[in-house]
Every structure is written in C-alpha cells, then in structure tokens.
Amino acid sequence: MVDISDVATPDRRGFVRTMTASMAAGLLGGFGINPAIAAEMAKETGRSEKPLKAAFSNAGLQATWCAQGKQAAEWWGKLFNVDVTWFDGELNATKQRSAIDSMASQKWDFVAIQAFGIGTLTAPVKKMIDAGVPVIDMDTLIAPLDSINVHSFLAPDNEFMGASVTQALVDAIGGKGVVTMTQGALGHTGAQGRARGFDSVVKKYPGIEVVDTTPGDWDVSKVSRLWETLLTKYPKIDAAYFHNDDMALAAYNVMKARGRTSILIGGCDAMPPALTAVADGRMHATVRNPSCRIHGGAILAGVAAVVSGEKTGDGQGMIPKNIITDGPVVTKANAPGMMWMENHYLI
Amino acid sequence: MSSPPADATIRNRTGPTMAWLRGQLRNIAPFATLLALAILFSVASPSFATFDNLANILQQVSVTGIIAVGLTFVILCAEIDLSVASLANATGIVLAFFTAQDASVNIANIPLPGVAAVVLAVLASLALGAVNAFGLTVIGIPSFIMTLAMLQIGAGICALLVRGQIAYNVPDFIATLGNGAIGPLPWIVVVAAVILLLGHVVLTYTRFGRYVYMVGGNREAAEYSGINVKLILAAVMLVSAVCSGIGGMLGVAHFGSAQQNEFDNYLLDSISAVVVGGTSLFGGQGGIGNTVVGLLVLGVLNNGLDHVRIDSFLKILIRGLILLLALIINVYAQRLRTREAAAG
Numbered sequence: 001m002v003d004i005s006d007v008a009t010p011d012r013r014g015f016v017r018t019m020t021a022s023m024a025a026g027l028l029g030g031f032g033i034n035p036a037i038a039a040e041m042a043k044e045t046g047r048s049e050k051p052l053k054a055a056f057s058n059a060g061l062q063a064t065w066c067a068q069g070k071q072a073a074e075w076w077g078k079l080f081n082v083d084v085t086w087f088d089g090e091l092n093a094t095k096q097r098s099a100i101d102s103m104a105s106q107k108w109d110f111v112a113i114q115a116f117g118i119g120t121l122t123a124p125v126k127k128m129i130d131a132g133v134p135v136i137d138m139d140t141l142i143a144p145l146d147s148i149n150v151h152s153f154l155a156p157d158n159e160f161m162g163a164s165v166t167q168a169l170v171d172a173i174g175g176k177g178v179v180t181m182t183q184g185a186l187g188h189t190g191a192q193g194r195a196r197g198f199d200s201v202v203k204k205y206p207g208i209e210v211v212d213t214t215p216g217d218w219d220v221s222k223v224s225r226l227w228e229t230l231l232t233k234y235p236k237i238d239a240a241y242f243h244n245d246d247m248a249l250a251a252y253n254v255m256k257a258r259g260r261t262s263i264l265i266g267g268c269d270a271m272p273p274a275l276t277a278v279a280d281g282r283m284h285a286t287v288r289n290p291s292c293r294i295h296g297g298a299i300l301a302g303v304a305a306v307v308s309g310e311k312t313g314d315g316q317g318m319i320p321k322n323i324i325t326d327g328p329v330v331t332k333a334n335a336p337g338m339m340w341m342e343n344h345y346l347i
Numbered sequence: 348m349s350s351p352p353a354d355a356t357i358r359n360r361t362g363p364t365m366a367w368l369r370g371q372l373r374n375i376a377p378f379a380t381l382l383a384l385a386i387l388f389s390v391a392s393p394s395f396a397t398f399d400n401l402a403n404i405l406q407q408v409s410v411t412g413i414i415a416v417g418l419t420f421v422i423l424c425a426e427i428d429l430s431v432a433s434l435a436n437a438t439g440i441v442l443a444f445f446t447a448q449d450a451s452v453n454i455a456n457i458p459l460p461g462v463a464a465v466v467l468a469v470l471a472s473l474a475l476g477a478v479n480a481f482g483l484t485v486i487g488i489p490s491f492i493m494t495l496a497m498l499q500i501g502a503g504i505c506a507l508l509v510r511g512q513i514a515y516n517v518p519d520f521i522a523t524l525g526n527g528a529i530g531p532l533p534w535i536v537v538v539a540a541v542i543l544l545l546g547h548v549v550l551t552y553t554r555f556g557r558y559v560y561m562v563g564g565n566r567e568a569a570e571y572s573g574i575n576v577k578l579i580l581a582a583v584m585l586v587s588a589v590c591s592g593i594g595g596m597l598g599v600a601h602f603g604s605a606q607q608n609e610f611d612n613y614l615l616d617s618i619s620a621v622v623v624g625g626t627s628l629f630g631g632q633g634g635i636g637n638t639v640v641g642l643l644v645l646g647v648l649n650n651g652l653d654h655v656r657i658d659s660f661l662k663i664l665i666r667g668l669i670l671l672l673a674l675i676i677n678v679y680a681q682r683l684r685t686r687e688a689a690a691g
Contacts, residue, residue: 061660087653093602094609119604143603185607187509
C-alpha cells in the first residue's frame with residue numbers, strides 16, 4: 001500500500017495537475033524518455049513511484065460492454081501506473097462471489113467492482129472496506145448505498161437512458177403508433193430503470209399503444225424466438241425499444257428475415273456494432289452507457305484515493321458518493337464521433 | 348485392445364506394486380492432481396498458501412460439497428440428477444419467500460416464523476425429489492430426461508416466486524449457518540463437513556450404502572440378490588434433493604440474496620467434483636472420499652487461478668483442460684480395471 005503521508009495533501013486542483021503530469025510522464029515514457037526523468041517528474045507531481053495494485057471485476061467478460069470496460073481500465077491503468085488484475089464475474093453471481101472472495105484475501109491499493117447479482121458480494125466487499133481498501137462500485141449496486149461504505153458509485157442514469165431513446169423513437173413515428181419494449185432481466189436495476197424511463201415517455205402520448213414488454217433477459221437466442229412470435233402476432237409494429245444493443249441486433253436479424261425492416265429500432269449501450277448499425281440505418285438510435293468512462297473513471301477515483309488521499313463527500317476536493325456517468329443519445333448524426341471516442345476509451 | 352493373456356503377461360512383468368497402482372489410479376490421480384495444483388499455486392503466488400485463503404477455499408466449495416453428497420449417491424447408482432442446482436435454487440427461494448423481507452423488496456411473499464419457513468423449504472425439496480423418484484422408478488423415465496424436466500420445473504418455481512426480483516432475508520438460524528463463523532471456521536464449512544461425513548458413514552457402514560454400490564455395480568445381480576432396486580433408486584433421488592435443498596438454503600444465506608438462476612453453475616460444479624474425484628460415471632465405484640478430493644481439486648483450481656497473474660480469458664480454458672484431463676484419467680482407470688478383471 002502507498003503511504004498517504006508521503007504524498008501531496010488532498011486537493012482537487014493538485015490532483016488534476018498530478019494526473020496531467022502523470023499522463024504526460026506515461027506518454028513521454030512511451031516515446032522513449034529516460035525512466036529516471038519520468039520518475040523524477042512523478043516525484044515532483046506527488047505521484048507514487050511504485051505501481052499501484054488494483055483489482056477489477058465486472059459482470060462477465062462474455063458481455064461486450066464488460067470486455068470494452070476491461071480494455072478501458074487497463075488502458076487508463078497504464079497511463080496512471082496502475083497494475084490492474086482482473087477477476088471475471090463470468091455472468092454468474094456465485095462465480096463472481098468466489099472470485100471476490102479470492103480478491104478479498106489478497107492485498108490491493110484499490111478495488112473496482114460491477115456486481116452481477118445485487119447483494120451477493122456484500123460480505124467480501126465489506127471485508128476489504130474494513131481493511132481500508134477503497135472500493136469503487138461500477139454501474140450496478142453491490143448493495144444499497146446506505147448499507148455499504150463504498151468509496152464512490154459510478155453509474156449511468158438508466159431511467160434517463162430509457163427515456164431518451166424512447167423519446168427519439170416516439171418523435172420519429174410522430175407520437176403515435178404500435179410500440180414494443182424488450183426488457184433485460186427483470187431483477188437487474190439497469191433494466192428496471194430503463195423500463196421506468198420508457199414508461200415515463202409513452203404515458204405522455206395517448207396515440208402510442210404498447211403491445212408487448214416481455215423480458216428478453218439479455219439473451220439473444222431468447223429474443224430471436226420472442227421476435228419470431230411478435231412478428232407473427234402483430235402485423236404492424238412501428239417502433240421497438242430494447243434494453244441493450246445485443247438484443248436489438250438479434251431482433252433486427254429476425255425482422256430482416258421476415259421483411260419487416262421498417263420497424264424503427266432503439267437500443268442501449270452504443271457498443272461499436274450498434275454504432276455501425278445506427279450509421280447504416282439498421283437501428284434508429286441507441287444511447288451510450290459509457291463503459292470506458294465508468295471503468296476509466298474507477299481508475300481515476302482509485303488513484304486519487306490512494307495518491308492524494310481523496311475522501312468521499314460533497315465538499316471541495318472530495319469525491320461524491322454517487323456519480324452519474326451519462327452518455328448521449330446516438331443517431332446517424334453523431335455515431336462516427338462516438339465511435340472515435342470509444343476507440344480511444346474516452347466514453 | 349490387447350487380449351487378456353497379454354495383459355496378464357504385462358501384469359506379471361511389472362509386479363504386484365504396479366498392478367496395485369494401476370488398480371488405484373482412479374483414487375491416486377485426483378489426489379496427485381490436487382497436490383500438483385497446490386504446489387504450483389503456492390509457488391506462483393505468495394497469497395495462495397495462507398490460512399486465510401485455506402478458509403476461503405473451504406468456504407467456496409461448501410455449497411458444492413453439500414449438493415455433491417447427494418449426487419454421489421445418485422452417480423454411484425449409475426444414474427444422474429441434472430436438477431440439483433435448480434432444486435437448490437428453488438429451495439433457497441422458497442425459504443426466502445416464506446421469510447419477512449424489507450419493504451423495498453417487491454415480492455408478494457408470505458412471511459412465516461423462521462422454523463416454519465425452513466420446514467416448508469425442506470418439504471419443498473423433498474416433494475420435488477419425490478417427483479424425480481416417481482418419474483424414474485414408477486413411470487420409468489430415464490433419470491437424464493426426468494431430472495432435465497425437473498431442472499425446468501425448478502427454474503419455473505424460482506421465476507414464479509420471485510418474478511425477476513431479489514429477496515435478501517432468510518431466517519436468522521440459516522443466516523448464521525450460511526454466513527457466521529465459530530472463531531476462524533465458517534459455519535458453512537462445518538455443516539458441509541458434517542454432511543460429507545454423514546454421507547460417508549451411510550455409504551460405508553450401512554446396508555443401504557452397500558445396496559447403493561450393488562445397484563450401481565451390477566443392477567441385474569442386485570435384483571437377483573433380492574434388493575428392491577426401485578426403492579434404492581427412489582431413495583437416492585430423495586437424498587439428492589434434500590442435499591440440494593440444504594445447499595440451496597445455506598447458499599442463499601451465504602451469498603446474501605435469493606434470485607433466479609443464482610445456482611446455475613452448481614450443476615456442472617457438483618458433477619465435476621464427483622467425477623473428477625474418481626467416482627465412476629458408470630456407477631458402483633467411488634464414494635464420498637473421492638468427492639472430497641474432487642471438491643478440493645476444483646476449489647484449489649478455481650481459487651488458485653484467481654491468485655496468479657493470468658489472462659482472464661485463458662482461465663476458463665485452463666479450467667476446462669484440467670477437468671478434461673481428470674475425466675480422461677477417470678475413463679482410462681475404468682478401462683484398466685475392466686481389463687484387469689477380464690484378465691483374472
């Protein structure tokens with residue numbers, strides 16, 4: 001662990017200076033600058049000379065959103081001299097619990113976790129927090145924030161994401177028509193928030209008829225089966241909102257096979273395949289769930305906690321307990337720019 | 348395959364020690380694998396070989412261990428139970444359903460006193476096990492198909508009761524067993540050890556245990572010996588369901604929540620623990636001792652891979668390859684044994 005007494009006093013501006021110099025040092029190192037000079041620069045700016053050890057875990061690397069987050073964390077980790085060790089949640093609550101149990105038996109400077117199952121990781125996470133390790137919660141609650149003392153919770157506003165894409169769809173169909181919502185797993189707080197956002201928009205339009213809200217459980221094969229039924233059952237569907245892009249693209253394949261590509265599709269996450277689909281018109285819109293911003297932000301929050309001693313709170317020089325990391329709605333107009341930012345792990 | 352006389356020649360040439368080693372390959376190989384893994388991870392990571400981590404490993408294999416006890420009985424009878432994880436999940440959810448939940452939990456549950464909730468959960472697991480037993484022994488549905496259907500039924504019960512929501516509370520007694528500790532020793536490890544020991548005693552020292560081996564070893568011979576084979580098969584399905592139920596209740600307490608699909612990985616884990624340990628998938632050979640070794644192999648493997656710096660994507664492959672190796676040894680040992688028996 002880094003001895004905080006050896007580093008600069010906590011101060012937001014100081015931290016930003018530190019980070020900027022650190023990034024420069026890292027980049028210069030990459031360009032062949034003498035490591036001794038880089039170390040001297042690091043010392044000047046209060047950055048730890050030895051690499052920090054961080055443990056990360058997200059829901060499961062099978063999910064493209066999580067895999068992208070891993071790349072982002074590792075990329076930002078290199079910039080800030082953080083050695084990132086990954087504990088894969090394998091999209092399974094009990095497997096992730098075992099991984100976090102193992103994580104908790106080792107020593108880390110800071111830890112960042114996206115829980116697959118809410119409430120399943122509480123015990124080992126509390127153990128790490130009690131040992132003084134800053135734990136950053138990413139995207140999904142590990143446990144209700146008042147029951148666990150995480151350093152900070154970085155997450156998007158799922159309700160906003162659901163509402164903004166639904167609004168884009170409703171605008172495109174002129175405020176009336178037949179609409180569906182294919183949900184994620186009902187127990188997932190993200191899916192619940194996106195559903196609330198969808199409902200908040202459609203209830204304002206009496207001309208909108210919502211004919212189906214069956215959960216697809218994030219499962220693309222299940223969504224394909226579901227949409228084969230929906231297309232048979234409803235000869236007219238004007239717009240379809242999906243709780244993630246993977247499900248939206250799976251349904252598009254079914255629509256294409258049935259010659260029903262006039263249905264406007266809205267997704268969520270704005271992962272690269274969906275950005276391509278938006279750019280070429282297969283999807284009408286998606287909204288960015290900023291994987292890179294969340295995972296990269298966790299690196300920044302962890303480094304600030306360890307190097308600058310940044311504490312949790314609402315005051316000056318502190319990190320808020322809950323940080324909303326929203327991304328924008330993506331349509332044909334801004335899809336290429338979004339792709340560039342994702343390629344550089346900026347959002 | 349070589350002929351029996353050739354095998355006999357080989358056996359004479361290599362001596363009785365080698366013959367004994369060949370006979371014990373099924374038991375020795377998993378133990379050697381466990382030892383090799385423990386040494387490998389101890390050398391590779393200083394955080395692996397610690398008392399804290401040993402407790403960690405034991406805790407991590409406890410739920411699998413409880414479920415695997417029942418599964419060992421089933422596999423020893425040359426049958427299979429694919430519903431163990433689903434029954435564990437369903438029982439855990441039944442327990443949470445009959446426990447008072449916080450107002451934020453949006454489930455139409457029926458809160459009852461803790462003892463009643465536990466009794467109902469155990470009865471639920473017994474009832475589901477009884478359906479398995481009925482299908483297998485009375486209707487004559489192969490266990491693979493019958494328990495596959497039960498896997499779906501269990502998942503359906505889970506979905507119906509929690510409707511996508513998550514329940515957090517279980518009775519205090521179960522919460523203590525799942526999450527509490529006596530000094531440094533977690534209660535869940537103690538419970539798993541007691542159930543494993545009980546399973547071992549029943550299989551080794553009781554008439555029922557001997558019947559299980561006989562039914563699995565040679566079903567026709569068992570029938571001709573006057574054993575009520577159907578009764579034994581029904582009994583092992585019930586034992587399996589109750590063990591799954593206990594594992595599910597403690598698992599829900601240990602993980603701190605009851606939700607759909609929570610125990611999905613325990614099906615493969617528990618079958619792997621039994622088979623990797625050396626219990627024959629063809630029945631009649633093995634036992635709880637083998638299951639314990641299999642559990643530890645899996646526990647050390649899963650835990651150890653988290654202690655060494657290795658590509659996350661590679662871990663799953665390595666785990667699969669080691670399990671494949673153990674299975675090959677299992678089948679090879681079975682073949683050697685058959686050959687030895689044929690050679691007289």
